[in-house]
Amino acid sequence: MSKYQHTKGQIRDNAIQALLHDPLFRQRIEQKQKGKGSFKRKEKHGKGTGWEGSDKKASYHCPSAFIVNKTAFVAAYSLYPGVLLFQQIADFGQ
Numbered sequence: 001m002s003k004y005q006h007t008k009g010q011i012r013d014n015a016i017q018a019l020l021h022d023p024l025f026r027q028r029i030e031q032k033q034k035g036k037g038s039f040k041r042k043e044k045h046g047k048g049t050g051w052e053g054s055d056k057k058a059s060y061h062c063p064s065a066f067i068v069n070k071t072a073f074v075a076a077y078s079l080y081p082g083v084l085l086f087q088q089i090a091d092f093g094q
Helices: 015-020 043-044 070-079 084-093
Strands: none
Touching: none
16 A cells, blocks of 8 residues: 655644645546536547547557668668568568
8 A cells, every 4th residue: 555645735733634635535526427417528629539440640560670771671682682572561661
């Protein structure tokens, strides 16, 4: 169990009363998940919502095994000229 860091200055007279006025015990309103009052406009129109289907802002991850510098590729291409498909994979990584 972690120790709570009190944020309201020094506790002098009444430690329980000081903790009750701390943000730890502030009143919170529970948001509805379904039904009336559950619509969250900020989440609907906000950026960075993290939907899985949204592919507009995602950057494609290319494994480091496919990233090849140009000089190594030119040397390999001169030895094996049939590696045209490998060139497309190497250009995708850069």
